[in-house]
Amino acid sequence: MTYGVAAVGALVSLDADAVYQSLRRPAWAPPAWLFGPVWTILYATIAIAAWLVWRHPDRPRVRRALTWWSVQLALNLAWTPLFFGAREYGLALLDIALLLAALGVTLVRFYRLNRTAAFLLVPYLLWVAFATALNAAVWQLNG
Numbered sequence: 001m002t003y004g005v006a007a008v009g010a011l012v013s014l015d016a017d018a019v020y021q022s023l024r025r026p027a028w029a030p031p032a033w034l035f036g037p038v039w040t041i042l043y044a045t046i047a048i049a050a051w052l053v054w055r056h057p058d059r060p061r062v063r064r065a066l067t068w069w070s071v072q073l074a075l076n077l078a079w080t081p082l083f084f085g086a087r088e089y090g091l092a093l094l095d096i097a098l099l100l101a102a103l104g105v106t107l108v109r110f111y112r113l114n115r116t117a118a119f120l121l122v123p124y125l126l127w128v129a130f131a132t133a134l135n136a137a138v139w140q141l142n143g
Helices: 002-012 016-022 032-054 059-085 089-113 115-142
Strands: none
Touching: 016 032, 016 059, 032 059, 032 089, 032 115, 059 089, 089 115
């Protein structure tokens, strides 16, 4: 599922580099080439974290944790077409804020089942928090 989201995101964002380059961005915005390697690593850790939780024997708690994991992944999937496809930076900001909240819940639920799984999500949480600030700045500069 994680890699499916990554594949769909890659297909939807084929012109993301051109869109990103055309935006007014804050001075602290990373270069476009950085996003691909970062997301490759993050999607791997997201998948491994889910697998570690899935292996836990408490099936009801696992189901609840993986439901939140699925919610945050769906919000992750929605962001790319909102931001790069529709160029709806305000809606994309709402989406990524909801993603950040759902990811926080996911991390807490994962922590209760497998601490390693939760720690694997920390870089993702930090990147999404940074991306939220970047999205807000882009919306303000290009709104």
